[in-house]
Amino acid sequence: MNKKWYKISAEDKVLGRMASRIAVVLMGKDEPDYEPSGDTGSFVIVTEADKVKVSGKKYEDKEYFFPSQYPGNSKAKSFKTMFEKNPEFVIRHAVKGMLPKNKVADKMLKRLKVYTGPEHPHSAQEPEELKS
Numbered sequence: 001m002n003k004k005w006y007k008i009s010a011e012d013k014v015l016g017r018m019a020s021r022i023a024v025v026l027m028g029k030d031e032p033d034y035e036p037s038g039d040t041g042s043f044v045i046v047t048e049a050d051k052v053k054v055s056g057k058k059y060e061d062k063e064y065f066f067p068s069q070y071p072g073n074s075k076a077k078s079f080k081t082m083f084e085k086n087p088e089f090v091i092r093h094a095v096k097g098m099l100p101k102n103k104v105a106d107k108m109l110k111r112l113k114v115y116t117g118p119e120h121p122h123s124a125q126e127p128e129e130l131k132s
Contacts, residue, residue: 004042005127011051023098049087088114
C-alpha cells in the first residue's frame with residue numbers, strides 16, 4: 001500500500017487544531033479504507049514548528065510533567081521553556097495525545113516528521129499541502 005505524504009506549515013496555526021487534523025491524517029480517518037485496528041494513515045511533514053500559536057494563557061501557564069521513578073523527584077517544565085528549547089517536542093507531544101492509546105500509535109507517530117525551519121529533507125516524496 002502506497003502511503004501519501006502531506007506537508008503542513010505551522011506558521012500562525014493554533015497548536016490544538018493543527019494537532020487534531022494531523023492525528024486524523026496519521027490514523028487514516030480521512031481515507032475511504034479506514035480500519036480502526038489497521039495502519040492506513042499517511043505521512044505528515046510539519047515545517048516552521050517554531051511559529052505555531054497557542055490560544056489563551058497557555059504560553060505562560062501550561063506545564064509539561066516528567067515523572068520519575070523516585071518519590072518527589074518529578075519535574076515540571078513550562079510551555080514557554082519547552083517551546084523555546086525544542087518546538088518539535090511541543091507539536092509531537094500534542095499529536096501523540098490525540099492518537100489512540102494502543103500499539104499502532106507508535107507506528108503512526110513515526111510517520112510524523114517535524115522541522116523548525118521551512119526546509120525538509122523529504123522533497124523526493126513530493127508531499128501535498130495539507131489543508132487545515
